Amino acid sequence: MRTHTPLDVTAIRADFPIFGEPMRGGRRLVFLDSGATSQKPRSVIEAESNFYFKNNAAVHRGSYLLAERASEAFDGARSEVAAFLGVDSNEIIFTKSATESLNILAYAFGNSRSEFHLKAGDEIVLSELEHHANLIPWQQLAQRTGATIKWFSAREDGSLDLSDISSIITDRCKIVAITHQSNVLGSIPEIAPLVAAAHAVGALFVLDACQSVPHMPVSPRELGVDFLAFSGHKALGPTGVGVLWGRGEILAGLEPMLFGGSMIESVTMTSATWADVPKRFEAGVPNMAQAVGLAAGLRYLSDVGLENIHAWELSLTEAALAGLKAIDGVRVLGPQGLENRGGVISFVVDELHPHDVGQVMDQYGVAVRTGHHCAWPLIRKLGVLGTTRASFYLYNDMTDVEILLESVTAARDYFRKR
Numbered sequence: 001m002r003t004h005t006p007l008d009v010t011a012i013r014a015d016f017p018i019f020g021e022p023m024r025g026g027r028r029l030v031f032l033d034s035g036a037t038s039q040k041p042r043s044v045i046e047a048e049s050n051f052y053f054k055n056n057a058a059v060h061r062g063s064y065l066l067a068e069r070a071s072e073a074f075d076g077a078r079s080e081v082a083a084f085l086g087v088d089s090n091e092i093i094f095t096k097s098a099t100e101s102l103n104i105l106a107y108a109f110g111n112s113r114s115e116f117h118l119k120a121g122d123e124i125v126l127s128e129l130e131h132h133a134n135l136i137p138w139q140q141l142a143q144r145t146g147a148t149i150k151w152f153s154a155r156e157d158g159s160l161d162l163s164d165i166s167s168i169i170t171d172r173c174k175i176v177a178i179t180h181q182s183n184v185l186g187s188i189p190e191i192a193p194l195v196a197a198a199h200a201v202g203a204l205f206v207l208d209a210c211q212s213v214p215h216m217p218v219s220p221r222e223l224g225v226d227f228l229a230f231s232g233h234k235a236l237g238p239t240g241v242g243v244l245w246g247r248g249e250i251l252a253g254l255e256p257m258l259f260g261g262s263m264i265e266s267v268t269m270t271s272a273t274w275a276d277v278p279k280r281f282e283a284g285v286p287n288m289a290q291a292v293g294l295a296a297g298l299r300y301l302s303d304v305g306l307e308n309i310h311a312w313e314l315s316l317t318e319a320a321l322a323g324l325k326a327i328d329g330v331r332v333l334g335p336q337g338l339e340n341r342g343g344v345i346s347f348v349v350d351e352l353h354p355h356d357v358g359q360v361m362d363q364y365g366v367a368v369r370t371g372h373h374c375a376w377p378l379i380r381k382l383g384v385l386g387t388t389r390a391s392f393y394l395y396n397d398m399t400d401v402e403i404l405l406e407s408v409t410a411a412r413d414y415f416r417k418r
Contacts, residue, residue: 007304007312009397015041015300016395027365030400035183035211035344035391036369037233040293041300048238048293058285060262074288077295078278081243084298085228086219091251093244093278094291098210099133101229101244102177104281105206106137108254109175110144115253116174116204120146123172125203128154128381129182129189132374134208138177147174152194154381158187158334158341162194169197175204180218181211184373184389185334186317186344188212195224204250210234214301215342215393216310220245232290236297241290244281251277258283301394309394313343316392316401320345323405329412333382343392346373349412354388360411361388364403 013019016039023029031039051073057066059074075089082089095101108114118124124138124147142149150168152160169176176198181188191207198205207225212218214235220228227250232241246254256263256274263283265273274280301309318338324330329350335341349357358370369389372379379386390404 005305005308005311006315007308007394009395012304012395015043017042017045019395023365024363025365027363030364030366030396030403032390032392032396032400032404033367033369034214034234034393035373035389037239038214038236038393039395040238041236041297043300044236044238044293044296047296048289051289051292056289059288060279061285070288073292074286077291080295080298081291084302085213085245086221087245088248090276090278091245091248093246093251093281094286095242095244095281096240096287097233097242098208098229098231099242101242102133102206102208103137104244104257105227105229105246105254106141107257110141111255114255116250118145118147118174121172122147122174123150123170124148125150125152125169125173125176125178125198127152127160127178127189128378129158129160129179129185129187130177130375130377131179131183131208131210132376133210134177134179134206135377138175148172152178154378156334157336158182158185160189162190165193165197169194169201169203171201173198173201173203175206177206177208179208179211180213181215181342181344182334182375182378183211183344184346184375184378184387186211186341186346186391187335188340188342190340191223191225199224211342211344215306215313217306226250232294232297235294236300237294238290238297241287241294243294248277251281256280256283260284262286304394310342312394313392313396314338314341316396316398317341317343317345319398319401320390320392320404323401324408327405327409327412329416330408333384333387344389345391346387346389347408348384348387349408350415352411352415354386356415357388357408357411360414361404361407364407364410366404366407368404 055069057070204226206227213230233239260283354370371386
């Protein structure tokens with residue numbers, strides 16, 4: 001087993017009210033679907049509700065006390081997110097989700113008024129590992145502008161085939177958009193050579209960090225990327241809030257996607273000019289309470305320590321991989337070890353439909369994701385109908401791994417008898 005600083009999971013679970021809720025048959029919740037959404041600690045729930053109880057007012061729109069307090073809380077949340085990523089606060093844009101963050105970029109790159117707009121003959125580079133949120137916006141951008149989509153193939157072990165980067169990232173490339181960790185396989189692609197190749201031809205690099213930011217230390221500046229997106233609800237935060245980070249000098253040259261109040265500098269009956277970044281991209285009354293809740297979630301993660309969380313998840317993953325491989329009829333997809341991977345495991349059982357497997361596991365209180373995981377191209381590449389996916393987080397422990405293995409065995413045995 002890997003050496004690591006163990007987490008006090010009993011104490012952590014006590015901070016999450018949902019773990020007191022009984023599951024089917026009175027079993028306790030074994031939540032192994034944090035890759036889809038994380039559970040919320042009491043501090044996040046209270047931060048969001050306290051905003052409504054004590055500070056509820058439209059931010060940046062009033063000079064009375066409540067409006068001042070609301071604005072301070074919202075601006076403070078932006079500063080905390082920036083500190084978490086090690087960037088400037090005016091580079092943090094609050095959105096409703098990572099999906100919206102990526103769509104904002106795709107729209108901006110297709111807007112003829114934007115400094116970085118695409119045109120026919122330009123190329124966009126992706127990978128076969130991408131979630132639909134980092135695939136479809138770029139597909140639509142290519143259709144609108146006449147640009148071409150190219151991609152890196154995924155290998156069986158979940159890595160990307162980077163054997164000939166120069167043939168894929170050419171001088172026609174304008175955007176490279178790659179996941180930091182596969183939401184299906186848990187594999188972590190080699191980012192450094194892709195960033196270097198993109199910048200060598202003047203292209204911009206977009207990192208989908210939904211599966212990495214909540215689980216390990218991530219510094220967009222150290223990685224050298226130009227944009228980064230992640231979703232709040234996967235990082236202990238509320239639903240309805242996402243983050244788009246971008247280099248300030250590049251954001252200043254992009255056009256907004258949504259228009260209305262708060263994002264303007266000046267308006268006449270026939271024209272308007274835009275406010276500076278980040279307000280330019282936050283039209284309307286923003287997701288104030290959600291941003292405050294997200295800041296509380298990131299504080300919780302920082303207090304536990306991202307390095308500790310990542311090491312703990314890998315120790316659980318190591319045990320789960322060994323246990324799943326020992327079960328006859330189970331096949332683990334993607335990385336078979338711990339190198340370049342996070343705490344996500346996808347597997348198939350006796351070629352059974354993953355929904356059937358998941359339903360039996362639910363009888364043991366085990367919550368896993370089943371299906372194609374919003375990643376159809378990768379699922380097709382793997383040659384399966386879908387997978388059962390277990391994803392670990394800071395509130396899981398070795399007992400959860402044991403129950404996972406027990407429930408998988410039970411699912412296999414149940415359908416073998418039929």
